[in-house]
Every structure is written in structure tokens, then in C-alpha cells.
Amino acid sequence: xxxxxxxxxxxxxIVGGLAAQQSQGTEERRQYTxxxxxxxxxxxxxxxxxxxxxxxxxxxxxALQSVRSMIQSGTLTxxxxxxFIVLESLATEGTSRQVRMGGNRIANNFPDxxxxxxSLLGEIGGEQSKNVLLQILRDDPEPMVLAEAVYALGLIxxxxxxxxxxxxxRVLSRQTIQTAPDNNLAFASxxxxxxLAQTGDGIWxxxxxxxxxxxxxxxxxxxxxxxxxxxxxxxxSGR
Numbered sequence: 001x002x003x004x005x006x007x008x009x010x011x012x013x014i015v016g017g018l019a020a021q022q023s024q025g026t027e028e029r030r031q032y033t034x035x036x037x038x039x040x041x042x043x044x045x046x047x048x049x050x051x052x053x054x055x056x057x058x059x060x061x062x063a064l065q066s067v068r069s070m071i072q073s074g075t076l077t078x079x080x081x082x083x084f085i086v087l088e089s090l091a092t093e094g095t096s097r098q099v100r101m102g103g104n105r106i107a108n109n110f111p112d113x114x115x116x117x118x119s120l121l122g123e124i125g126g127e128q129s130k131n132v133l134l135q136i137l138r139d140d141p142e143p144m145v146l147a148e149a150v151y152a153l154g155l156i157x158x159x160x161x162x163x164x165x166x167x168x169x170r171v172l173s174r175q176t177i178q179t180a181p182d183n184n185l186a187f188a189s190x191x192x193x194x195x196l197a198q199t200g201d202g203i204w205x206x207x208x209x210x211x212x213x214x215x216x217x218x219x220x221x222x223x224x225x226x227x228x229x230x231x232x233x234x235x236x237s238g239r
Contacts, residue, residue, distance in 0.1 A: 045083070052086045055099070057110050060090060064116050071123050084124075088132045091117035095139045111142040118145060122152025130158050137167045143182035146171055150185070154192030157199040165196050165203050169211035176214045183224050186215055190227045197235055209235070 051063035067087055089097060094109035101107040118136055121129040129152070136149040150168050159165055172189040175181045193212070197203045212235075215228035 048083065048086055052090055055108070057113065060093065060110065060113050061116075064090060064113065064120065067120055071120060081128075084128055087117055087120060087124075088128075090114070091121060091132050091136060092139070093117075095141075096135070111145050114140060114142070114145045115148045118148040118152050122148075122155040125156045127158065130156050130164065134164065134167050137171050143175070143185040147182070147185040147188040150192045151188040154188075154195040157196065159196045159200045159203075162203060162205040162208070165193055165208050166205050168192050168196075169205070169208040172211040173207075173214060176211070176218045176220075179219070181219060183221050186220055186224045187227060190215070190224070190231050194231045194234060197231075202238065203235055 048063055048066055051059045051066070054060065063086065067083070070083070091114055093113050094106055094111070095114070097108070099106070099108040114136070118133060121133055133149045133153050133156075136145060137153075140146055140149070150171060153164050153168065168189050172186060175185055175189075190212075193203065193208060203209075209232070212228050212232050216225050216232065218225070220228075
């Protein structure tokens with residue numbers, strides 16, 4: 001019970017402080033790195049930075065819970081660079097940001113942390129979120145993280161010159177050639193492609209079409225193969 005109360009109080013401090021900070025105006029702020037947040041004079045930034053960079057998985061989860069509270073209260077949006085960098089750090093925890101222990105083992109490989117961070121990036125939206133999620137598609141080896149990232153990209157809906165759908169198609173193609181491809185990742189990719197086709201100017205990249213055709217005839221469960229056929233049909237009809 002004492003631990004739960006402590007967690008609640010930290011979250012309240014962070015959320016309340018961020019609301020006050022944003023109310024001071026929309027003056028341009030410097031783009032921090034996760035390390036430089038330690039030097040900030042804002043105690044709230046130091047707290048959340050400390051949670052995000054702690055070795056403990058539980059502390060990182062608390063940082064994510066605090067960020068989610070900020071999103072839900074409207075105090076964290078895509079124009080908040082100082083705290084956005086914390087979420088970016090958590091989204092690449094164990095991939096771009098690695099802490100190695102004896103035997104060269106990666107000590108901070110927490111796929112569930114990266115998955116939750118990817119989900120929050122989708123809720124925030126915007127160009128910065130899109131770029132971090134594309135980085136996840138390039139660097140993350142975990143299907144569950146990739147599935148959340150492609151779904152989040154679909155929610156954001158940005159696909160200039162088919163840049164996002166091309167990346168999603170590459171992830172899908174890499175998965176399809178596996179002996180036992182991940183059905184959840186494939187289905188999330190199909191949903192993202194479908195949504196991006198509806199919100200943008202259509203999809204004309206042959207890489208995407210080839211990836212969809214491969215899924216339709218690939219080693220997936222029936223529901224995934226039928227969804228691929230459905231997405232192809234929608235692309236052909238322009239729906």
C-alpha cells in the first residue's frame with residue numbers, strides 16, 4: 001500500500017508540474033537529450049528522467065505510467081520536446097540504447113517497455129512520433145514491439161511519398177520469409193497499410209503490393225491471409 005501511494009504521489013507531482021510549465025507559454029525550447037534532462041532546473045523533468053534511466057524495469061514502467069497520465073490529461077503533446085525525448089529513450093531501450101553487463105549481455109532489454117512506449121507514441125502522434133516509430137521498425141528485433149509500432153503508425157496516419165507504408169512492407173516481407181511468421185505482427189501490418197491507404201492519397205509502391213501478395217499465399221493462419229486479400233481488393237478499388 002505504501003508503495004502504491006508513493007507511485008501515485010510521484011505521478012501527481014509530474015502531471016501537475018507539467019501543466020504549470022505549459023501554461024507559461026509556448027516559447028521555443030531546446031531539444032534535450034535524456035542525459036541533459038538531469039541538468040534541467042525543472043524538478044519534474046529530473047524526476048521523470050530519473051525514472052526512465054533507472055536500471056529497474058519497474059521504474060521505467062512508472063515513467064511510462066506518468067507519461068500516459070500526461071497524455072490523458074492533455075499536458076503532453078507532440079510539441080513538448082523536453083518530455084518527448086524521455087519517451088523516445090524508452091522506445092529504444094535495449095536496442096539503440098544498450099547497457100551491457102558481463103559476458104556482453106544486454107542488461108536493459110525490456111521489450112514490454114518498448115512496446116508500451118510505441119503505443120504512447122501512436123497516441124501522441126505527429127512527425128516526431130512517426131520518426132521514432134520508423135526507427136523501431138529498422139532496429140527492433142521483437143515481433144511484439146514491431147506489431148505495436150506498425151499499428152501506431154497506422155493511427156498517426158502520416159505517409160508522405162509512401163515512406164511509412166514502404167517501411168511497414170519491409171517488416172512484413174522479412175516476417176513472411178520466416179519458417180513460422182508472427183501472425184499478430186502480420187495482421188497489425190495489414191491494418192496499418194489499410195488505414196494509411198484510406199487517410200492518404202493511396203498506395204502506389206510496388207514493394208507494398210508484393211508484400212501483400214506474399215502474405216496472401218504465405219504460411220499464415222487463414223484469417224491473416226484473408227485480410228491480406230481484402231486489403232489488396234481495397235487498394236484496387238480505391239476504397
